[in-house]
Amino acid sequence: MQIGVPKEIKNLEFRVGLSPSSVRALTEQGHQVLVEADAGVGAGFSNANYQQAGATIVAAAEAWQQAMVVKVKEPLPKEYDYLQKEQLLFTYLHLAASRELTEALMHSGATAIAYETVEKNHQRPLLTPMSMIAGRLSVQFGARFLEKQQGGRGILLGGIPGVTPGHVVVLGGGIVGTEATKMAVGLGARVTLIDINLDRLNQLEELFGSRVQLLYSNSANIDMAVSQADLLIGAVLVPGRRPPTLVSRSQVQQMPDGAVIVDVAVDQGGCIETVRSTSHSEPVYVESGVLHYGVPNMPGAVPRTATEALNNSTLPYVLKLANLGLGALDTDAALAEGLNVVSHQLVHPAVQATFPDLA
Template sequence: MEIGIPKEIKDQEFRVGLSPDSVKVLNRQGHRVFVESQAGLGAGFTDADYKAAGAELVKTAEAAWQRELVVKVKEPLAAEYGLIQKEQILFTYLHLAANRALTEALIASGVSAIAYETVEIAGQRPLLTPMSIIAGRLSVQFGARYLERQQGGRGVLLGGIPGVQPGHVVILGGGIVGTEAAKMAVGLGARVTLVDINIDRLNQLEALFGSRVQLLYSSAPNIEAVLPDADLVIGAVLVPGRRPPQLISRQLVSQMPTGAVIVDVAVDQGGCIETVRPTSHTEPVYTEAGVLHYGVPNMPGAVPRTATAALNNSTLPYILKLANQGLQALEQDPALAEGLNVQRQQLIHPAVQQVFPELA
């Protein structure tokens, strides 16, 4: 099969769909991989690395897109809609619940669009997990940075020092993102409060963190009680295929300390905080109600070498199935079939259908 790897065009998105090591595996199984020139440069992979792995370099995005299977990292942007082809397979993150324009473009194109984030097996999302781990860890790293006074924050050191109270981190959601954020915040010495609606998950987190993290049931009174003392709030709510609920209103944001920071990792699905909107690595923050908001939807793009390697570890087995079997792979692998969002000009995934019932 011919596989295309276009260069990502999202702002400062330096990850790449396939690493040279992954290309080598595909090439050895008889597949031809067409990599747009400099597609991997931001992740530290040169054109020479790809050529040595057996890839065929192409000069334009159009040449990379003109293949049976296109593998990307982020969702196609408007400039790429015209490159999507009928009867093509597209394998990438899509997050359609927050993007009606992309949903309509995919339906109109006739492509078979498979989303990394909805591939599911036994309740787990193996292609979302590695990026969730990275985003969770980065959320505290970025939050700590923007709490610095020079960045516009309130000048709080999350870990504090002896004799000075540490900063307070409030985490909404106890899934992979929230758990990794809590690990980082605890490691820095911050006070950490985590809220989740799943009692069983809270019990699991108690076994993991003990008394180092305050664990609260996710209710409006509990969230309202902790926000006025929060230096950093991390949104880590995931509802697969759908927009997350908004847990913090504009009014509640206004009750946070001036110079506090919000990092909403759920922004790529629409966000769980009313005042959050998507930003970019070039302009990552804005201030509203006196609070700094960080809404970059492709956070792992900040560490592209680590993120590309981690993503390929998870995606390559599925890419091999698609390359070897085409769409028949969906019949053989139920987990991969769960990833199908759009096919034959129809919206397929049930969760996305609930968001856009008029498109179903």
């Protein structure tokens, strides 16, 4: 199969769909890989690295014209014209956050498989590595923007002996929330984690013990915790759908001036009412005296780590698709769960629920 790897064009997105080692694995099995010039430079992979792995370096249009296109992020409007009938697109899509992209994919006739909806044993193996990175970065970025020079409260999350540490509130106890909590605890912050799943709260108690305050998710607990937060992290995932709004505008207004919100769920629409998408070049804005960080492609800040971590998970599926085409969906139930759009039809149930008129 011929496989195209375009350069990502999202703001300051330096990840790349295939690393040179993944290209080598594909070419060794007889596949042809065409990589857009400089697609991997931001992640530390030169054109020569790809050529040594067996790839051909091409222009953007040629990378998009292949039978399968492997990316990291969803196509942006200027890329919609590249979408074509019988093309297989394998990337993160997050269609629930974009009706425009959903309609463009349906109109094109392309087959779109989304990393984030591939499901195996009730886990999402292609979302996990980026969720881990985003969770860890959420605290790293939160700590940065709490600095006074960045517009924050001037709080050191870990404090020092004799000075109260900062308070981190995490909404959601999944992978993102767990990784954020690990980072915050490691820095010495006071941490409150809120989740609606009692079984998960019990698991987290075994992991963190008394170092983390674990609360059941209800409006009273959220209201209390948010009003005291120096750093509020949204870590809610409802696969294929927009997450519920857990924090209202009025609750944000109760937060201290200079507090920071990092909503990792922004790529699906966000779980905090006042959050909107930002970018790596302009990551924050202030509303109600609170700094809001809403970058939807957070792992793009560490492209080398993120590309290698993502490829560790995606390569087995890329190889199956390259070897079997869409027949891979018949042999791999997890991969079949990733199918979002095919033959001009929206087929993923969760996305259908978001856009019922398109189903």
